[in-house]
Amino acid sequence: MRLKTPCRLFVSVCLCLCFAWGWGASAIAAPAPDNFSQADIQEMATLREKAFITSREGDYAAADKLWTQLLEYLPEEPAIWSNRGIVRASQFQLEDAIADYTQAITLAPDEPDSYLNRGAAYEMQQEWDAAIADYNHVLALDPQEAGALNNRGNAEAGQGDWEAAIADYKTAADLDPNFALARVNYGLALYQVDRHDEALKTLRGVVRKYPNFPDARAALTAGLWASNQRGEAESQWVAVEGLDSRYKDLEWVRTIRRWPPKVADALEQFLTLEG
Incomplete structure (x- = not known):
């Protein structure tokens, strides 16, 4: 039985990845006594705990070493390959990450998480067709995967x-009402196709529910400014500045966060006139 991970990681703000706790009868959870000594079992448990902690804390170089040490014990454990792939993708070692995800898929071809993670790595390389193929595979296995x-x-x-x-x-946002990023992406895409009123309504709703989510406030700032609602735009921006300074960097907004062109242009107009 697949152990669904509750842990989502967002790489480059816009991408969702999944850490795996272990699939099936995890070798970490139940190692064969003939294969491992009690000391080995304790060492694996310690490595696993440290690997998750360092991964979550963003110490990816240390996490990479820990997952690699675990693979020396458990080279047939797909969850470990997938998790090492995540920390490599987080360091933009994308080819190495893809190789790890592919190995995880080879070992467990019916588990969605590695396809999701590999698709994200392809997406970071702007290999759109390959990314979509992996996401389609995830959805064939689990149609509810937001x-x-x-x-x-x-x-x-x-x-x-x-x-x-x-x-x-x-x-995605309807399937998971707490998935704020998907709802913001929906609002941004609406703005791109000139459905401005719907976009602003959507973004306002996210800000109301998640007042400390800077992406929603920054997007709302841009949309309000372009709609000549200058006072409210400036008010939203004050909050953004206190939450995340990266939104002042238009190169980051366009190439890392990957906002749609029209809303990124609107933010540029705001920053130019404000500056």
């Missing part, structure tokens, strides 16, 4: 297929 729908929307947006992206973002 992360795959959000990420597929990103890849469709990368191809300029905004209507497909809108549909996927909306479905």
